[in-house]
Amino acid sequence: MxxxxxxxxxxxxxxxxxxxxxxxxxxxxxxxxxxxxxxxxxxxxxxxxxxxxxxxxxxxxxxxxxxxxxxxxxxxxxxxxxxxxxxxxxxxxxxxxxxxxxxxxxxxxxxxxxxxxxxxxxxxxxxxxxxxxxxxxxxxxxxxxxxxxxxxxxxxxxxxxxxxxxxxxxxxxxxxxxxxxxxVERAFGPFTIEPYRDGIVAASKRLDDPHPYDRAIQLTAYCRDEKAHFLLTGVGAFVADSGDASVSYWTDKADGQSPAETKIEIADYRTWIGDKNSFIELSFDPDHMRDVEDIATLDVTFRMARVSGGTQWVRRDLTAMDRRMLRAAFTHCIRSPATP
The missing domain is CATH 3.90.226.10 (2-enoyl-CoA Hydratase; Chain A, domain 1)
Structure with a gap:
């Protein structure tokens, strides 16, 4: 017609x-x-x-x-x-x-x-x-x-x-x-889980295309060596040795109140560069994420100078299935040493 x-x-x-x-x-x-x-x-x-x-x-x-x-x-x-x-x-x-x-x-x-x-x-x-x-x-x-x-x-x-x-x-x-x-809204997809060695990892992949100062393409969650970890994967070799790392999450409040924010400043992190990607691993006490099933929104951020790549971050509103995936990843820990 x-x-x-x-x-x-x-x-x-x-x-x-x-x-x-x-x-x-x-x-x-x-x-x-x-x-x-x-x-x-x-x-x-x-x-x-x-x-x-x-x-x-x-x-x-x-x-x-x-x-x-x-x-x-x-x-x-x-x-x-x-x-x-x-x-x-x-x-x-x-x-x-x-x-x-x-x-x-x-x-x-x-x-x-x-x-x-x-x-x-x-x-x-x-x-x-x-x-x-x-x-x-x-x-x-x-x-x-x-x-x-x-x-x-x-x-x-x-x-x-x-x-x-x-x-x-x-x-x-x-x-x-x-x-x-x-x-096209910047967004990361649902978490999925898979076995890794003797543990479980959960990962969320980016749905839109990365940019020169926003290169994060995947967030991976896991437990290893008695610590919880978030791994930010970015496209390209760009990452700096140091930056400002944090994990923030929000839980819903009843009676129409604003969501409650919890922010964890991360001092224990490491960065490295692979063949085609850069990696930022944030490590923290698993007790900080014990109430995963109460989290409504999760934000994982690593801030660097713009000449090194700028701020790399993942923010996602979690579904009930996302929360189950994260709980599984933080509960079934990888016992053997992991190397980049």
């Missing part, structure tokens, strides 16, 4: 702007997450290749995009390049000390959909979409099929291709409803 409606709506082949987008970079502060790769202007068939070349030397994980549109097929190629590079997208342009509002019209929206973990719009940005055939000389079903397939590939709802009033700016509700703007 969507494809037939799109084909019926194709009345005009729109002209492609002659000018091309400018690609650059900007940092609003001395931090990786404040840096953006910028695209400003109409998208052409060459923009994807130009962007890929520029991204090799640019800082930041977000594309700051403002464009009046351009070539639809070129915008789809740009969107796929953005996704392959693992970048997020934000509609806006450089303005003062932070991203200011921008515009994203027509074909620009295809490029914007390339953002993986986050697609955001600076407040005040204007987003519109009017259908353009991807193949100017063939404005028939092939354009509709390719556009629909691409939008689904990027995780959005192709229904927005059929907007009844393409001149009307899209509202935040409309953007969210069609999955055009979205944020």
């Amino acid at each position: 969507i494809l037939r409606s799109i084909c019926a709506a194709i009345l005009t082949v729109f002209a492609i702007p002659a000018t091309a987008a400018e690609i650059g970079g900007v940092c609003f502060a001395n931090a990786w997450e404040s840096c953006y790769i910028t695209i400003d202007g109409p998208i052409t068939p060459d923009t994807a290749a130009e962007f890929e070349a520029a991204a090799k030397t640019a800082d930041g994980g977000t594309v700051l995009l403002t464009s009046s549109g351009g070539d639809p097929a070129g915008a789809i190629a740009l969107g796929r390049t953005i996704r392959q590079l693992g970048l997020s997208t934000q509609i806006g342009r450089t303005e003062g000390g932070e991203p200011g509002p921008g515009e994203c019209r027509d074909a620009c929206l295809y490029a914007f959909l390339g953002g993986g973990e986050a697609r955001l719009a600076a407040e005040g940005s204007e987003i519109t979409f009017q259908w353009q055939p991807l193949v100017p000389d063939d404005p028939g079903p092939s354009s509709a099929v390719m556009a629909t397939a691409y939008v689904i590939e990027m995780g959005a709802d192709p229904a927005f291709l059929l907007r009844d009033d393409p001149s009307r700016p899209m509202s935040s509700e409309e953007l969210g409803r069609h999955g055009i703007t979205h944020v």
Whole structure:
């Protein structure tokens, strides 16, 4: 139905702007997450290749995009390049000390959909979409099929291709409803257990992708040598010899009171680097975690200087099964020596 409606709506082949987008970079502060790769202007068939070349030397994980549109097929190629590079997208342009509002019209929206973990719009940005055939000389079903397939590939709802009033700016509700703007929440999955030597370990794996200053990908819990341990595994060789380690957990309180927090400052820890990963093992008295089944939220943190990798942490709201897994790991101890 969507494809037939799109084909019926194709009345005009729109002209492609002659000018091309400018690609650059900007940092609003001395931090990786404040840096953006910028695209400003109409998208052409060459923009994807130009962007890929520029991204090799640019800082930041977000594309700051403002464009009046351009070539639809070129915008789809740009969107796929953005996704392959693992970048997020934000509609806006450089303005003062932070991203200011921008515009994203027509074909620009295809490029914007390339953002993986986050697609955001600076407040005040204007987003519109009017259908353009991807193949100017063939404005028939092939354009509709390719556009629909691409939008689904990027995780959005192709229904927005059929907007009844393409001149009307899209509202935040409309953007969210069609999955055009979205944020992948940082999250760790359920704990699972497995035998290890003569004991049991429990592990929770990260569901979203790590970042340069947030590389933790797994939390493992176990008991060994009469101590409880949490092991943070991070991607890459980055870990420092020293840092600030802590384990915090919250238990629910009755009568509508706020959850009670318990924080354990960890002085006994060690760090090491493997072939592809870094490891941080926090050790503490198992009595601190004796009431595991009362824990609602668990947070394990190791803070380092940003030049060493920044703060590595895992936070998870525990399910009843998570709590059983942790209790098993802290009860069935590994008796034999463990080495990294």
